[in-house]
Amino acid sequence: MKRYIDLIQQTFEFPTREFGVDARNNLQFNNVPLMDVIKKYGTPLRLSYLPKIGEHIEHSKVLFKNAMKKYNYKGSYTYCYCTKSSHFKFIIETALKHNIHLETSSAFDMPLVKTLFDEGKISKETFIICNGHKRPNYLEYISGMLNDGFVNCIPVLDNLGEIDYYINNVTAENVNIGIRIATDEEPTFSFYTSRLGVRYKDVDDLYNDKIKPNPHFKLKMLHFFINSGIKDTAYYWSELTRFMFKYCELKKLCPELDSIDIGGGMPIQTSIVYNFDYQAMVDEIIENVQWICHKNNVPVPNIFTEFGSYTVGESGAILYKIIDQKQQNDRELWYMIDGSFITQLPDSWGIGQKYIMLPINNWDAPYTKVNLGGLTCDSADYYNTESHSEDLYMPMLDDNNPDEEQYIGFFHTGAYQESLGGYGGIQHCLIPAPKHVLIDLDENGNLTTELFAKEQGAESMMKILGYRSERKKAEPLIVQDENINFQKEK
Numbered sequence: 044m045k046r047y048i049d050l051i052q053q054t055f056e057f058p059t060r061e062f063g064v065d066a067r068n069n070l071q072f073n074n075v076p077l078m079d080v081i082k083k084y085g086t087p088l089r090l091s092y093l094p095k096i097g098e099h100i101e102h103s104k105v106l107f108k109n110a111m112k113k114y115n116y117k118g119s120y121t122y123c124y125c126t127k128s129s130h131f132k133f134i135i136e137t138a139l140k141h142n143i144h145l146e147t148s149s150a151f152d153m154p155l156v157k158t159l160f161d162e163g164k165i166s167k168e169t170f171i172i173c174n175g176h177k178r179p180n181y182l183e184y185i186s187g188m189l190n191d192g193f194v195n196c197i198p199v200l201d202n203l204g205e206i207d208y209y210i211n212n213v214t215a216e217n218v219n220i221g222i223r224i225a226t227d228e229e230p231t232f233s234f235y236t237s238r239l240g241v242r243y244k245d246v247d248d249l250y251n252d253k254i255k256p257n258p259h260f261k262l263k264m265l266h267f268f269i270n271s272g273i274k275d276t277a278y279y280w281s282e283l284t285r286f287m288f289k290y291c292e293l294k295k296l297c298p299e300l301d302s303i304d305i306g307g308g309m310p311i312q313t314s315i316v317y318n319f320d321y322q323a324m325v326d327e328i329i330e331n332v333q334w335i336c337h338k339n340n341v342p343v344p345n346i347f348t349e350f351g352s353y354t355v356g357e358s359g360a361i362l363y364k365i366i367d368q369k370q371q372n373d374r375e376l377w378y379m380i381d382g383s384f385i386t387q388l389p390d391s392w393g394i395g396q397k398y399i400m401l402p403i404n405n406w407d408a409p410y411t412k413v414n415l416g417g418l419t420c421d422s423a424d425y426y427n428t429e430s431h432s433e434d435l436y437m438p439m440l441d442d443n444n445p446d447e448e449q450y451i452g453f454f455h456t457g458a459y460q461e462s463l464g465g466y467g468g469i470q471h472c473l474i475p476a477p478k479h480v481l482i483d484l485d486e487n488g489n490l491t492t493e494l495f496a497k498e499q500g501a502e503s504m505m506k507i508l509g510y511r512s513e514r515k516k517a518e519p520l521i522v523q524d525e526n527i528n529f530q531k532e533k
C-alpha cells in the first residue's frame with residue numbers, strides 16, 4: 044500500500060523550501076523538527092516561527108525595489124505593518140527590527156505604540172498610519188501624538204466628520220493628513236461600495252472645505268484597500284486605475300499630495316501548490332501607477348503598504364494530537380483533535396479559509412481519507428477539505444498499536460486567528476487557549492524555543508465567569524487604562 048509520503052510526492056513537488064521530512068519520517072517546518080517541539084511542550088500548541096517575519100519584510104522591500112528599478116520609478120517605498128493581524132509584542136518587535144513602520148486601526152492600538160516608543164523601539168519619525176472609524180479616545184490619542192511631535196503620525200480620514208476633531212484639538216504646526224477612499228467591492232459581494240472610507244464624490248469637497256483652508260494641515264496621502272487582496276484580476280486593476288486617476292486629479296488641486304497607501308492584502312501561501320508570482324504582481328502595480336501618472340503629467344507618488352497577513356501569516360502554525368478515531372459510517376472516518384477549529388482557527392470555520400495541513404509524524408505509514416473533528420459540540424467544528432483537493436488524507440493509525448501517536452499541523456496560521464478567536468477568554472465549550480511557543484534563531488543560527496504562554500487554565504475562566512467571590516460584580520474584567528495622553532506622560 045502506498046505511504047503518505049508517496050501521496051505527497053505524487054501530488055506536489057516535495058520537499059519544498061519550507062517543508063521536508065527527516066530520516067525518522069517526521070515533518071520539518073523551516074528546518075524546525077516539530078516532533079522535538081511537541082515532545083518538549085506537548086499539544087495543542089500554537090507556534091510562532093519568528094525569522095519568517097523578517098524574511099517576508101525583506102522580500103517585500105526587494106520586490107518593490109526591483110520593480111521601481113525596472114521602471115525607473117522616482118518615488119519611494121515604505122513598509123508598514125498592520126498591527127491588527129497580530130498585536131503580540133514579540134511579533135511587532137521582530138518586525139520593527141527590519142526598519143518598518145506601523146498602521147493602527149483602533150484606540151487600543153495606541154497604548155502599544157506608546158509602549159514601543161517608551162522602549163525606544165520606534166521614534167517620533169516612525170510612520171504611524173492611523174486608519175479606522177475613530178471613536179473619541181482614538182481621536183484623542185492621535186491628536187496627543189501629533190501635538191507631541193510624532194511628525195509622521197498620519198490620521199487617515201475615514202469619514203467626513205473626523206477632520207473636525209483635529210481642527211479643534213491639534214496644535215502642532217504641521218500635520219499630514221490622509222484620506223481613505225471608499226472602493227467598490229468585488230462584483231460578487233453583498234453591496235457595491237465599501238462602508239470604509241470617503242466616497243470618491245466627496246473627496247474634493249473634503250479637501251477644499253476642511254483641509255486646504257487650514258495652514259497647518261497638508262493632505263499628503265490617498266489610501267485605498269481592496270478587501271479581497273492584491274490579485275491579478277480585472278476587478279483589482281480597475282479599482283487601482285480608478286484610484287490612481289483620482290490621485291492625479293487631486294494632485295493638480297493639492298500640490299502637497301505625494302503618497303499613496305495601497306493597503307494590505309498581499310497573499311500568503313495556503314497550499315503547498317502555490318505559484319503566485321509576487322514580482323510580476325508588484326511590477327505591474329508600479330508600471331500601472333507610473334503609466335497613469337505620466338498620462339496625467341503628474342509626478343509619481345511615494346508608495347506605502349500595510350501588509351498584515353504577509354508579514355506574520357506564514358510565521359504561525361498550530362499543532363494538534365489525534366486523540367481518537369471514530370468510524371461513523373462505512374465511508375466517514377473521523378480523527379478527533381485535541382483542540383477546536385471554531386475557537387482556534389476561526390477563519391477555517393467562519394470564512395472557509397484553507398491552510399496548509401500536514402501530519403507531523405508517520406509519513407511512512409499508509410494513508411486514509413479522514414474528516415478532522417474539533418472538541419466543541421458544534422457540528423460545524425470540523426475541517427475536511429484542502430485548498431487543492433476535496434478530500435483530506437492522513438496516515439492510517441495502526442489499530443494493533445494502542446501506543447501509536449499521531450500529530451498534525453496547520454501552517455501559515457499566524458494572522459488574525461487570535462484576534463478573531465480570542466486569546467485566553469471564554470470560548471465555545473470552554474475550550475482553553477492552547478500553549479504558545481516562540482521559535483527563533485540565535486546569533487549563531489541555532490534554533491531556540493521559548494514558552495510564551497501556558498495552556499489556559501480553569502482558574503482564568505472561573506474568574507471571568509464570576510465564579511470567584513473576590514471579583515466584585517461591577518469590577519471590570521479588564522482593568523481600565525488610565526488616560527495615556529502622549530503629551531502628558533513625556
Ligand SMILES: Cc1ncc(COP(=O)(O)O)c(C=O)c1O
Nearest residue numbers: 125268307308309349350351352
Ligand atoms: C486598512 C487595512 N490595511 C491593511 C490590512 C491588512 O490586510 P492583510 O492582512 O490582508 O495584509 C487590513 C485588513 O483588514 C486593513 O483593513
